[in-house]
Amino acid sequence: MLVLPNGVRHFPGFLDSDEQEALLADIRAVVTAAPLYVPTMPKTGKPMSVRMTNCGPLGWVTDKERGYRYQDTHPEIGNPWPPMPERLLALWEAVAEYPHPPEACLVNYYTDTAKMGLHQDRDEKDFAAPVVSVSLGNACLFRVGGTSRSAKTVSFRLESGDVVVLGGEERLCYHGVDRIYPDTSPLLRNSGRINLTLRRVNPPTAS
Numbered sequence: 001m002l003v004l005p006n007g008v009r010h011f012p013g014f015l016d017s018d019e020q021e022a023l024l025a026d027i028r029a030v031v032t033a034a035p036l037y038v039p040t041m042p043k044t045g046k047p048m049s050v051r052m053t054n055c056g057p058l059g060w061v062t063d064k065e066r067g068y069r070y071q072d073t074h075p076e077i078g079n080p081w082p083p084m085p086e087r088l089l090a091l092w093e094a095v096a097e098y099p100h101p102p103e104a105c106l107v108n109y110y111t112d113t114a115k116m117g118l119h120q121d122r123d124e125k126d127f128a129a130p131v132v133s134v135s136l137g138n139a140c141l142f143r144v145g146g147t148s149r150s151a152k153t154v155s156f157r158l159e160s161g162d163v164v165v166l167g168g169e170e171r172l173c174y175h176g177v178d179r180i181y182p183d184t185s186p187l188l189r190n191s192g193r194i195n196l197t198l199r200r201v202n203p204p205t206a207s
């Protein structure tokens, strides 16, 4: 495990290739039940380049009218999100250092040209729990800074199987994905990247 200068924890190669294949099979089942949709920015309605879906009791969604929020159903098909795969619950237990399970797993699918601007994850009511993120498929250039937008950032590559934990003082660090590196992982046949972001939404007493 590597601790970055700003305290963010990076676990390179946390999942071996068999574990990545098994997790990918779980995620393919999630996407079959809850298809990827095109999220749009609040107010402007501008589409994001990333495609999204969720699993677990709650899912993070966004659209022009209602903005960023958590809800218990898919915004297009209206069904409850599929359950969180056991494998992800076990991964959270292994790295989160938090005694309650995640409530939401956001599935982000990046084509090789997609990216995600610098942002904080702050739509949750519980910042005591960390954000745990898992990368599958092509590598990306990940950028992480401090808790103010203007703080200095560091950039590093996230490879398939890597896990990142934003917790404690770093829970509200700004972060984003500047680019995807095409042809860097056979997992998704060298095309695209999946990121799984596990979060706790509510304080434990409220759930």
Ligand SMILES: O=C(O)CCC(=O)C(=O)O
Pocket (backbone or CB within 6 Å): 106, 108, 116, 121, 133, 142, 175, 176, 177, 195, 197
């Ligand atoms: O794709 C990633 O590694 C980061 C995703 C992210 O920051 C988010 O979904 O909030």
Ligand SMILES: [Fe+2]
Pocket (backbone or CB within 6 Å): 119, 120, 121, 175
């Ligand atoms: Fe984020």
